Amino acid sequence: MASHQIEALTQALARLPGLGPRSARRAVLHLMKKREGALEPLLAALQAVSETLSTCSTCGNVDTSDPCSICRDPRRDERLMCVVEEVADLWALDRSRLFPGRYHVLGGRLSALEGVRPEDLSIDKLVARVAAGGIDEVVLAMNATLEGQTTAHYLAERLEKFPIRLTQLAHGLPVGGELDYLDEGTLAQALRARRPVA
Amino acid sequence: MASHQIEALTQALARLPGLGPRSARRAVLHLMKKREGALEPLLAALQAVSETLSTCSTCGNVDTSDPCSICRDPRRDERLMCVVEEVADLWALDRSRLFPGRYHVLGGRLSALEGVRPEDLSIDKLVARVAAGGIDEVVLAMNATLEGQTTAHYLAERLEKFPIRLTQLAHGLPVGGELDYLDEGTLAQALRARRPVA
Incomplete structure (x- = not known):
């Protein structure tokens, strides 16, 4: 029913984490209806990243430059x-x-x-x-x-x-964590690493 | 922190229906880690659609050809x-x-x-x-x-x-619909359009 180009785009999108076949189809439809506002910007952004993508040879971060923007940042x-x-x-x-x-x-x-x-x-x-x-x-x-x-x-x-x-990193209760709902492992960590009340 | 190319790609993806800032970031990371397997196929698919995208002058469908694949299909x-x-x-x-x-x-x-x-x-x-x-x-x-x-x-x-x-199209109970959970409008439609038991 849909052309093979559309099918290919749907499948490429559906493989992204967080998207399935259904939402990929919706995304494709959105891209096709909003050519100037959505399809072309996404295409340009992908192209820019594809052309500059690299792995930082210092720290292993993926970025669009090597060394990456973090390793190059003098304020760090x-x-x-x-x-x-x-x-x-x-x-x-x-x-x-x-x-x-x-x-x-x-x-x-x-x-x-x-x-x-x-x-x-x-x-x-x-x-x-x-x-x-x-x-x-x-x-x-x-x-x-x-x-x-x-x-x-x-x-x-x-x-x-x-x-x-x-x-x-410290282990213990996550923010908002309720004792009743936390696993025993977390409770044990939190108890073991208990600190004096300031 | 991330380069402006990565930021632009994240924002372009976040504007797709079904994706938000968080899942867009995850998708960008996935694309950057799987360059050959994910980024390049998506880029190629987008390019192919962008180059051939058209609205069918007969029926108004969006497709990669005009007339669209449905209007051209002789089996229809x-x-x-x-x-x-x-x-x-x-x-x-x-x-x-x-x-x-x-x-x-x-x-x-x-x-x-x-x-x-x-x-x-x-x-x-x-x-x-x-x-x-x-x-x-x-x-x-x-x-x-x-x-x-x-x-x-x-x-x-x-x-x-x-x-x-x-x-x-017929109006009435959707498949799996339970009377108790359906709105009055749907119930009224289903009752009004009731049919003899076969």
Whole structure:
């Protein structure tokens, strides 16, 4: 019924996270009806990103320049480094604008199940960056999952010989979390890391 | 934090129906991580549609050819015509593969509130297509809204002088509809249009 070009566009959109076949069809219809206002801007934006896309050779962030805009930013505190599993984690943290330093993206997490070993991740590069000096603190910002924490332990071992502060994100109650609805693991973490009332 | 090219792509995606800022960001990240598998195919598909996009001068469908693939399809019964408000309605009906005829897209519905008059819609073209002959039945497939039904009444008046069967979609209980949860309007329609048990 629809032409093969439209079908191809629908399928390409449907493969994006958050879109399914139904919403992809709606998006295509929207693009076709709003040619000047939606289709052409999206096309131009995609083209621009496609032409400039690169992975930062320093930290592993994906950006449209190498080094990435974070590694090039002189206002960033280069003595502070935050290690994350994925680029998505970097973006999530950076959106909060709470971390003034730089990042290092591992490109995954250690996993016996999926066969991900230390050499599959950007760990040697991380150790080399720390070994090069000039860094005061490394924040291990792995996910609070079994594999994330295993990775954090492994990194801690690899980095303990350097004269840096090694920290990790606090675990405990999320904002708005109600005890009644939280899992036992979270409650146990929150209790174990309890702090004196100020 | 992100480059202006990435920001522009995120905003272009966020304007699609079904995507917001958050899911657009996730989609951009996906595109950047899967350059060969996601970004390039989407770019190529958009380019192909952008280059061939056209509105069918016969029925008003948007497609990548004029006349559209439905109007050109010789297997379609040209004596059967279904009139819809929007292209989205045509696509929805055609996906069901239940209608073997051709379509006519009005491009909207009559609306006193929004100031949409008959001359703003593709009604003269519809009348001309019917007047040209060769059509046995016209199905008025307007939405079951006040404005949709007003439009259907107006079209019925304009088309009653032609020797055609004029029909409209049945109104009643939707599949899976429970009486307890349906609005009174639907119940009234279903009761009024009740049929003998076969």
